[in-house]
Amino acid sequence: xxxxxxxxxxxxxxxEITANIYQFTFPPLMFxxxxxxxxxxxxxxxxxxxxxxxxxxxxxxxxVSIIQILxxxxxxxLKSGYGILISVLWWCRIRMFFLYSTSLASITLITLASxxxxxxxxxxxxxxxxxxxxxxxxxxxxxxxxxxxxxxHMLALFVIHEDGDNECWAPRHSAxxxxxxxxxxxxxxLIFPVLLGIFGFLTIYNIRQRQWFDQQNGPSNLRxxxxxxxxxxxxxxxxxxxxxTLPYAIHRLHRTITLSHQKSFEKLAWERLTMSIxxxxxxxxxxxxxxxxxxxxxxxRHELLKFLDEHLHRKLHRTPAMIIPLELSDENDKNRKL
Numbered sequence: 001x002x003x004x005x006x007x008x009x010x011x012x013x014x015x016e017i018t019a020n021i022y023q024f025t026f027p028p029l030m031f032x033x034x035x036x037x038x039x040x041x042x043x044x045x046x047x048x049x050x051x052x053x054x055x056x057x058x059x060x061x062x063x064v065s066i067i068q069i070l071x072x073x074x075x076x077x078l079k080s081g082y083g084i085l086i087s088v089l090w091w092c093r094i095r096m097f098f099l100y101s102t103s104l105a106s107i108t109l110i111t112l113a114s115x116x117x118x119x120x121x122x123x124x125x126x127x128x129x130x131x132x133x134x135x136x137x138x139x140x141x142x143x144x145x146x147x148x149x150x151x152x153h154m155l156a157l158f159v160i161h162e163d164g165d166n167e168c169w170a171p172r173h174s175a176x177x178x179x180x181x182x183x184x185x186x187x188x189x190l191i192f193p194v195l196l197g198i199f200g201f202l203t204i205y206n207i208r209q210r211q212w213f214d215q216q217n218g219p220s221n222l223r224x225x226x227x228x229x230x231x232x233x234x235x236x237x238x239x240x241x242x243x244x245t246l247p248y249a250i251h252r253l254h255r256t257i258t259l260s261h262q263k264s265f266e267k268l269a270w271e272r273l274t275m276s277i278x279x280x281x282x283x284x285x286x287x288x289x290x291x292x293x294x295x296x297x298x299x300x301r302h303e304l305l306k307f308l309d310e311h312l313h314r315k316l317h318r319t320p321a322m323i324i325p326l327e328l329s330d331e332n333d334k335n336r337k338l
Contacts, residue, residue, distance in 0.1 A: 007266050014269035021276045022081030026073050029287045033069045036290025037062040043303050053136035057113035060140045061106045065286045068102040073283050092168035097154045105147040107192050114199040121206035172259050181256045185249040193241045200234030240292045244285035247278040
């Protein structure tokens with residue numbers, strides 16, 4: 001009896017910690033994520049960046065990430081943090097469809113941006129022609145359509161599981177659920193990090209090749225600085241994709257594989273807690289894209305500082321302009337009275 005009471009107390013405590021994680025981590029995640037992506041949209045729509053194909057991929061990625069934050073993080077916080085459930089099947093399917101479609105589209109567009117940087121660094125014209133604004137504006141809608149088609153099965157096959165979690169996911173004990181979780185792990189945990197790493201280091205190789213040719217004519221400190229900066233950026237991007245995405249994919253697959261196992265209430269509570277942690281990491285990858293990908297670019301930082309300088313400059317010069325007419329109007333009123 002005493003062991004049963006201790007176990008129930010442990011379950012209650014673990015569930016409280018899980019709810020606190022959703023309550024206290026998701027609001028700043030959403031706030032800073034939305035701010036970051038809005039800044040991305042403002043900067044990437046500036047005239048000198050709109051004509052850049054790589055910036056177009058990042059712009060599209062920020063747009064779909066905003067949808068992911070609103071439909072994914074907001075409703076997850078309400079459900080798991082505050083117990084506010086929307087147990088409607090059609091809403092469950094639509095929300096999961098947009099959440100995972102936008103997540104796939106976002107990481108695909110980031111990967112295309114990395115590929116664009118690679119082809120733009122190539123010396124051969126036949127490769128550089130792919131780094132083109134027309135190519136980007138054709139590929140972006142194709143990525144969105146493919147991401148939607150890839151997850152269209154959710155609109156027909158996902159169900160709400162009537163248990164303590166009220167999880168909206170694929171039917172339990174089905175090959176369909178196992179197959180989707182495996183494909184999610186392969187795509188988000190392996191393929192995209194590998195592609196980001198490959199394109200990144202190929203770009204560094206091309207820059208080093210140009211550096212070697214430059215050294216024949218004289219040393220280039222600017223080129224060496226660019227290589228070091230790009231190496232840091234690629235390592236950060238690849239590492240963050242693996243660290244923030246792989247744990248969630250592994251945990252979800254593990255839950256699917258062990259569904260048939262008999263689990264105690266305490267073990268289920270531990271699973272909910274660990275799921276909340278890896279889910280925070282996964283959502284952070286989308287919310288933190290501005291801080292991971294954009295701010296790691298020297299060009300973006302320069303453009304952001306330029307934008308802030310322009311707007312602060314306007315505000316500082318607008319204030320005196322508003323004061324002077326008021327002073328003149330006061331003098332005119334005095335002259336009239338005289």
